[in-house]
Amino acid sequence: MTRIPSHDITPESLFWQRRRILGFTLAAPVASVLAACAGPDVASTDASAPTSTVASAGSVTTTTDELSNPLTDYETVTGYNNYYEFSTDKERVKDLSAGFSTTPWNVVVDGMVAKPRTFALEDLLALQASERIYRLRCVEGWSMVVPWTGFPLAALLQLVEPTATAKYVRFETLNDPVRMPGQSEPWYEWPYVEGLRLDEAMHDLTLMATGVYGKALPPQNGAPLRLVVPWKYGFKSIKAVVRITLTDVQPTSLWMAASPGEYGFFANVNPRVDHPRWSQADERRIGELGRRPTLVFNGYKDQVASLYTGMDLRKFY
Amino acid sequence: MNAVRPRLPTYIVLLLCVAPLLWYGAVVALRGIPRDPVAALTSWSGTAALILLLASLAITPLVRWAGLKAFAPWRRPLGVSAGLYALAHTLIYLGLDYGWAWMFIWTNISSKRHLIVGTLSMVLLVPLLITSTRGWQQRLGMRWKKLHLLVYPAAIAAGLHFFWLVKTDIRWPLVSLVAISVLFALRLRRRARAAH
Incomplete structure (x- = not known):
């Protein structure tokens, strides 16, 4: 059984969200850049969205369902x-x-x-x-x-x-x-x-x-x-x-x-x-x-x- | 009609045999890789197998009733390619779709009539594929002809497989089943006549 590589399922919106965070933090400490690179969890935290509420158009707050699919x-x-x-x-x-x-x-x-x-x-x-x-x-x-x-x-x-x-x-x-x-x-x-x-x-x-x-x-x-x-x-x-x-x-x-x-x-x-x-x-x-x-x-x-x-x-x- | 020249260029029939590959290649080129490639490959290979099987069966009446003897050499390549597409269809189902998960495969096939007749069709086609060479034809002699009449039950099973598979729009399955029945009836009538 072949699983979809995680890079294939990164939603477009999340990708742009990461870009945005990277853009905002261009002059900020290296740590925040690293955090943004760390992946979706950090990105969604950064968007300050509780998991149950839609943060903004074009974003998802997680990349799997509750069974890790x-x-x-x-x-x-x-x-x-x-x-x-x-x-x-x-x-x-x-x-x-x-x-x-x-x-x-x-x-x-x-x-x-x-x-x-x-x-x-x-x-x-x-x-x-x-x-x-x-x-x-x-x-x-x-x-x-x-x-x-x-x-x-x-x-x-x-x-x-x-x-x-x-x-x-x-x-x-x-x-x-x-x-x-x-x-x-x-x-x-x-x-x-x-x-x-x-x-x-x-x-x-x-x-x-x-x-x-x-x-x-x-x-x-x-x-x-x-x-x-x-x-x-x-x-x-x-x-x-x-x-x-x-x-x-x-x-x-x-x-x-x-x-x-x-x-x-x-x-x-x-x-x-x-x-x-x-x-x-x-x-x-x-x-x-x-x-x-x-x-x-x-x-x-x-x-x-x-x-x-x-x-x-x-x-x- | 008898004025048709007895030989047709071989490449035409070979082109027909690979036409499904060219067709689906063009579809992918124009529309991109299907979202569900496994389902697409399954349906493509099955459709190709059924159409080519019908085409190969249509050669006999063309030759015998319409007198178009030049088509006679087409029967074997059409039949062999139909068998190969059917084999691909089966391997796609077993390997790509089910990943050789025999428990799933067994519960699925054994409980569904369209899969039972599909399996039957494939089982009938395999010996025909193996014995499709001239060597086997000579070795088997008169028995070869009898053996290869199995293509008719195989085709009927394939048509039923298609008919029982579709949801509601049964137009094409009906067309193929009617075509197979007509071809089979023509052949049976001829055998009955020959017996008199």
Whole structure:
């Protein structure tokens, strides 16, 4: 198994951050120059950013996840995207989505809430953002490690006050075949729909991402606003969200409608429950050769397993 | 149609055999190295193998029904290169994708129908590749022809492998399966006729 050499995963932003520090300290004692050269940890300390808060656009505060997996490099994170609204070819999404306009952008939050509201994107960008390094496990058997920035979905839901009858959250992507040409393909029932149980949606790990690698989310990664649920297969993390509806019926996702035998509502990462067409026991981290064993709940078992106590995860896949 | 000259320059068929390499070389030159090179190599080698396999099977009806005898010498190089791309496809899967991790490979193959038929196709193609030389052809005599009819089940297995692999857009897998079935049916009909 080949590991990415650390110099390959140095994010562009961090590189520039180091340069900046070097520049500032040109006339300063040699010690600070050495400190800047010592690597990312020192650099982030220098940027005086607590690890949970975004320091500035274009920066990440660490180079690995909590399991010491190196971040997938920026070019790969933004150049290899499953986004059928633009193309089924993951490597073409970047180019095909390049001109996608996200201004203005509104997000309707409605359904079983005390205070339904239409948010302008700016309202959401004003919410307290933090950096989250998450593993992304695609149902197709590949994975990445991505530094997202965004706010917990719970923070948004608290603003609209879900009623006691609300049990599920339904998400919808923009429906605009002109701007998203893939939506002209007849194979699927557009727009893309996903759903979470309310307790899953309120979980602290559940993120609404507005950025990646400290930069604004590029179109191919789901600009301007996307869901990230790291313990579920990637397709649950719906992109370009325009509507969030609280409901008491379990939403039927696009994938559940397209292929009910293959895609369930929960879609928790589970090496013991195979996809009908392939094994889920292992995965290839993009950039590596060979395979890694897939972790239960994608390695977030300690945080999320309690959500599913007593459930047969083979049945509720 | 019989006016076609009995000999075609050999380099044309050799060009066809290396066309996938040239094509993917051009893709890399224009678009850069794929983000997931392993997946790209897997899909490229598999596609090349299937197309060349179909091309080699199409030679027989071209020669027999359309009377284009000049194409007859193309069958072997097309078939051999199809087998070699299939072998590359298999080695990429086993070595690059799975790093020879036999436990992972075994659980993966044994539980998935597209991998089972893919393996079957490769297993059928290996003896054909080995015996593809003129020496083996002479040594085996009439049995060689019978043995090499295995290319049809191998092709059907390869088509099924493709069909069961894709997510939803089954247009190309269907095209290849229909093409293989038609070619196989033509061949069976001819054998049935010959038997009468």
